[in-house]
Structures are given as C-alpha cells and as structure tokens.
Amino acid sequence: MRRNKETPYLCHHLAYIWCLRGIIERYMNILSVVKMQQEDEVDAxxxxxxxxxxxxxxxxxxxxxxxxxxxxxxxxxxxxxxxxxxxxxxxxxxxxxxxxxxxxxxxxxxxxxxxxxxxxxxxxxxxxxxxxxxxxxxxxxxxxxxxxxxxxxxxxxxxxxxxxxxxxxxxxxxxxxxxxxxxxxxxxxxxxxxxxxxxxx
Structure with missing residues (x-):
C-alpha cells in the first residue's frame, strides 16, 4: 500500500491546531476570571x-x-x-x-x-x-x-x-x-x- 507523503504533514498540522486551541481556551478562561475579579472590586x-x-x-x-x-x-x-x-x-x-x-x-x-x-x-x-x-x-x-x-x-x-x-x-x-x-x-x-x-x- 502506497503511503501518502502529505499524511505526516497533516497530522503535525492538526496537532499544532489542537495545541493552539488549548492555549487560546486557557487564555480566555484567565481573562474571564480577571474580569470577574475586576467587577467585584468596582463596588467596595x-x-x-x-x-x-x-x-x-x-x-x-x-x-x-x-x-x-x-x-x-x-x-x-x-x-x-x-x-x-x-x-x-x-x-x-x-x-x-x-x-x-x-x-x-x-x-x-x-x-x-x-x-x-x-x-x-x-x-x-x-x-x-x-x-x-x-x-x-x-x-x-x-x-x-x-x-x-x-x-x-x-x-x-x-x-x-x-x-x-x-x-x-x-x-x-x-x-x-x-x-x-x-x-x-x-x-x-x-x-x-x-x-x-x-x-x-
């Protein structure tokens, strides 16, 4: 069976996208927590x-x-x-x-x-x-x-x-x-x- 030369590239690319997605989600969670803390601190x-x-x-x-x-x-x-x-x-x-x-x-x-x-x-x-x-x-x-x-x-x-x-x-x-x-x-x-x-x- 002949292996497609693009398969390793696609797998690497998908892994990179998945990793990037995880980083973005963690960053958004941090921003959400910071925003909630700031909202609580607005009112003493x-x-x-x-x-x-x-x-x-x-x-x-x-x-x-x-x-x-x-x-x-x-x-x-x-x-x-x-x-x-x-x-x-x-x-x-x-x-x-x-x-x-x-x-x-x-x-x-x-x-x-x-x-x-x-x-x-x-x-x-x-x-x-x-x-x-x-x-x-x-x-x-x-x-x-x-x-x-x-x-x-x-x-x-x-x-x-x-x-x-x-x-x-x-x-x-x-x-x-x-x-x-x-x-x-x-x-x-x-x-x-x-x-x-x-x-x-």
Whole structure:
C-alpha cells in the first residue's frame, strides 16, 4: 500500500491546531476570571438584603430605646425610656465587602413622614438621618452610611457599631442634661466602653 507523503504533514498540522486551541481556551478562561475579579472590586460595598431587611429596635445599657428626633436643622436620634409614638423601629440592611471585612457592614434606615432616611455620620462625629435613596452599590472604601456590626465582647449578645469612615469610632450615647443623644465616640481597641454597647431586638 502506497503511503501518502502529505499524511505526516497533516497530522503535525492538526496537532499544532489542537495545541493552539488549548492555549487560546486557557487564555480566555484567565481573562474571564480577571474580569470577574475586576467587577467585584468596582463596588467596595454591595447590598445583600435589598428586599428583606431586618426590622429592629435598639437599646443601650440603660435599657433606653433609640428613636428619631426632629431638630431645627435635621433629624437626629436619642435614647428614651418609653417610645410612646412608636418611633423606635429601624430597618437594618446588610452589605458585603470586597476588602477584608472589619465586621458585618450594615446600614440603618428609618421612615420619617413616610419618607426613607438613612443614618449617617458627620465629620464632627455627630449622627443624623439624611433623606437618601438606598444605595445598592457603594464604590468607595468608606461610606458615611455604613457601620461595622460586631459582638460587643466574647459571650455577649450585645453589639457595637463602628463607623466605616472613622476607624475606632462607634455609635454611642452621651448624656446631655436629661437626654441621651446618639453620637459617634472614639473607643481605642481593647477598651470596653459600655456607652457603645447596643442591644438589637
């Protein structure tokens, strides 16, 4: 039987094409993975619970309940003994973070005059509520609306909430006459300050 002289060439050519195809497929897979990583890194915070937030109330160590309070400039919050106007309900939204987390990223929302207001912190460490749409994606690594929820201490069912904007600053209460205002308070690592201890229920 006479052998075709082109057979070795064709076999070599097909093997080369098959090898090249494998290289291209691996390259495309790498590009796909890189693209997915880049898309995840675009948003530092991404909302996890858009339609199913937790409805909560918050109490401090004095068993006073947090409510919203209207002032001349904006809406703030304070802790009271009795919530006669039923202002103590908040919605707690959970986010995921692309960076190594410092806790569970959460956002507090309150309904005031049938409008959505988000809890946020100011540069002067004050806490107030801003009329704002609920952010689905937050591109910044820090947000005035995001707080890190962590256990207050080992074995405790209470929590602390650290600002994502100001590290080692936590939601806390401060006595001002007969009023306990919600503020942002500096608390060094390792220090257990009971004013930042919050019970969520």
């Amino acid at each position: 915070f991404r909302l996890v619970t858009p339609t199913n937030p937790a409805e909560i109330s918050i109490q401090n160590i004095d068993q006073r309940t947090l409510i919203t309070e209207k002032t001349e400039k904006n809406f703030t919050a304070q802790f009271v003994k009795n919530d006669s106007d039923n202002q103590s309900k908040f919605l707690l939204y959970t986010y995921k973070e692309t960076l190594p987390p410092r806790g569970i990223p959460v956002l507090f929302s309150a309904t005031i005059d049938n409008k959505r207001f988000l809890m946020c912190c100011d540069n002067d460490s004050s806490i107030y509520f801003k009329k704002e749409e609920l952010p689905i994606d937050i591109s910044s690594k820090h947000s005035e609306f995001i707080f890190y929820q962590r256990s207050f201490s080992a074995g405790h069912t209470s929590f602390s909430f650290e600002s994502s904007v100001k590290q080692n600053f936590y939601l806390a209460f401060e006595e001002e006459g007969n009023i306990q205002k919600l503020i942002l308070k500096h608390c060094p690592p390792g220090k257990l300050d009971e004013t930042i201890q919050m019970k969520v229920f």
